[in-house]
Amino acid sequence: YIESFTVYIQTLLKLEKNRLQAPWIIRQNFEQSLSSGGSGDKGSSAHGGSSTTSASSWQLLSSSAYKLINRTFAADDTASLDVSRAQTLIKDSQHKPVDGLTTLGHPIVCHIAASQKESFSFEEIFKSVYILLSDTTTSEHIFDTEFFKDEALHSHIFSISVKYIDDYLVQPYLTESHNILSVLALIYFVDVLQRMMQEREVAVLDTHLEQLNMRLIVKFKELFDPNIAALREPLTRSEIDAELKDHILTKRFSRLSIGVHLFNSANKDSANHHMLESNLRQLRELYLKALNNQVISTIESSDVKRRCTFLIHAFDFILSQYIHFHIDCNDGIEFQKHLEEEVSAFVRYQIEDQFSSLCAFVSHFEAAINKKCSEEENRSRVDQAAMAKVAKQFQLEWQRGIEAIVFDVDRRFGDLPSLCADIRRQSMLHLLMMYSRFRNVVYACFTNPPFRSNLISPDRIMNAVDLDR
Structure with a gap:
C-alpha cells in the first residue's frame, strides 16, 4: 500500500496547477505572488475509466480570495468569487449511498489524466487522495475483520501509508499555503469524510482525521487573525477618500465574509460551525467599527446625509452579495437592520432639510x-x-x-x-x-x-x- 500511495501522490502532484503562495497581508510578496500564477486553466477530472471536463472551481475561488484584505490590491479589483462553481463542488462532495456503501465519488485516474494533459488544483488532489485512502481502508477493514478477525492488523497495515500522506501531502501544504478559503475547503471535506467513515463504521482513520482537522483549524486561525488585525489598522488617505460606492473596505469585508459563509453554511452540522460563526461575528463588528472610526469620521459632521448615503451603499452592497450567492446567515440579518436604520435616518434628515x-x-x-x-x-x-x-x-x-x-x-x-x-x-x-x-x-x-x-x-x-x- 505504501508503494501504491507513494506513486499515486507523486504522479498527482505532477499534475497540480500553479498556486499563489503569498499571504494576503505580506506586501513584499505581492509581485512575486502574481508572477507565480494562480489564475488557473479549466481542467478536468478523470473518474473510473474515462475523463470528463470540469472547472477548477477551488482554484478560481482561491485565487480571487487573495484580494480580500491585502492592502496592495487596488480598490477597483475586478476579481470575483466564482461561488456558483464552488457551491457545485461542495454539493458534489456530499457523501451519498452507492450500492449500499456511502461514497464521495471516484479518485482521479492518473494515467488517463496525464495522457490528456489535465491539471488539478491542490484541493482536488487532496480530495482524490483521501477518497482513495478511505475506500482502500474500508475494503481492507472488511477483509481483515471477516478473515483474520483482527482490527489491530488493519491499523498496522495503513499506519505507514497515512504517515507518508501526512509528510508529503498535508504538511507541505500547511507550511506553504496562505489561502484561507483553500484551508476552509479542506476543513469542509475532512468533516464530510469523517461523517462518511462513521456511517461505514470504519474507525481506523478516526485519530488521523481528527488530528488533521485540528491542524487545519489552527492554520485557518493563523490566516484569519491577520485579516482581523488588518481591520484594526488605519486606512491610508487614498483609501479613506475613495468613492462612496463600492468602498475598498466594504469590498474586502464582503468577499472574505462570503467565502467563509460559503463553507460554514454548507456544513452546519460540523463541530467547527460555531467557531466560524464566532469568527464571522468578530469580523463584522470590527468592520463596522472601522467603517465608523476611519471613514465616517472623515465626513463633515454637518453632512449627515452624506454619512447616511455612504452607509446605505455599503450595507446594500454587502446584502446584495449575500443574496446573489444565496447565503443565508446572521450577518445578513444584522446588516439588514443597519440598512433599515440608515434609510430611516436619511429619510428623516431629508424631510428636515427641505x-x-x-x-x-x-x-x-x-x-x-x-x-x-x-x-x-x-x-x-x-x-x-x-x-x-x-x-x-x-x-x-x-x-x-x-x-x-x-x-x-x-x-x-x-x-x-x-x-x-x-x-x-x-x-x-x-x-x-x-x-x-x-x-x-x-x-x-x-x-x-x-x-x-x-x-x-x-x-x-x-x-x-x-x-x-
Whole structure:
C-alpha cells in the first residue's frame, strides 16, 4: 500500500496547477505572488475509466480570495468569487449511498489524466487522495475483520501509508499555503469524510482525521487573525477618500465574509460551525467599527446625509452579495437592520432639510397640545403666528420640496433602482406623516382655522406619494 500511495501522490502532484503562495497581508510578496500564477486553466477530472471536463472551481475561488484584505490590491479589483462553481463542488462532495456503501465519488485516474494533459488544483488532489485512502481502508477493514478477525492488523497495515500522506501531502501544504478559503475547503471535506467513515463504521482513520482537522483549524486561525488585525489598522488617505460606492473596505469585508459563509453554511452540522460563526461575528463588528472610526469620521459632521448615503451603499452592497450567492446567515440579518436604520435616518434628515420650519414646529409644539383641553387653552400653548406662517409656507413650497427630494434621492441612489424607489416612497410617507401631525396640532387649536385656505389636503400629498412609487 505504501508503494501504491507513494506513486499515486507523486504522479498527482505532477499534475497540480500553479498556486499563489503569498499571504494576503505580506506586501513584499505581492509581485512575486502574481508572477507565480494562480489564475488557473479549466481542467478536468478523470473518474473510473474515462475523463470528463470540469472547472477548477477551488482554484478560481482561491485565487480571487487573495484580494480580500491585502492592502496592495487596488480598490477597483475586478476579481470575483466564482461561488456558483464552488457551491457545485461542495454539493458534489456530499457523501451519498452507492450500492449500499456511502461514497464521495471516484479518485482521479492518473494515467488517463496525464495522457490528456489535465491539471488539478491542490484541493482536488487532496480530495482524490483521501477518497482513495478511505475506500482502500474500508475494503481492507472488511477483509481483515471477516478473515483474520483482527482490527489491530488493519491499523498496522495503513499506519505507514497515512504517515507518508501526512509528510508529503498535508504538511507541505500547511507550511506553504496562505489561502484561507483553500484551508476552509479542506476543513469542509475532512468533516464530510469523517461523517462518511462513521456511517461505514470504519474507525481506523478516526485519530488521523481528527488530528488533521485540528491542524487545519489552527492554520485557518493563523490566516484569519491577520485579516482581523488588518481591520484594526488605519486606512491610508487614498483609501479613506475613495468613492462612496463600492468602498475598498466594504469590498474586502464582503468577499472574505462570503467565502467563509460559503463553507460554514454548507456544513452546519460540523463541530467547527460555531467557531466560524464566532469568527464571522468578530469580523463584522470590527468592520463596522472601522467603517465608523476611519471613514465616517472623515465626513463633515454637518453632512449627515452624506454619512447616511455612504452607509446605505455599503450595507446594500454587502446584502446584495449575500443574496446573489444565496447565503443565508446572521450577518445578513444584522446588516439588514443597519440598512433599515440608515434609510430611516436619511429619510428623516431629508424631510428636515427641505421642510425645516414644519418639522421644527411639530417637534416644539406637538407635545404641548392636549386633546382633552379646550381649543382656547391649546392656542395659548402654541405660537399662533408661527403656525400660520408654517401653513402658508408649506402651501407655497411643498411641491417644489418634493421635487427636490426626488431629485436628491435619485442622484444618490439612482444606480440602485429598487432601493431608490423605496427611499422615495418612505420620504413621501414621512412628509405626509409630519404634515398630518401639523394639521392635528392646528385642529386641536381651531375648529375652523383662520388660515384654513392655506392648509393642504392630505389626499393631495398622498397623490404625490402614489406618483413616486
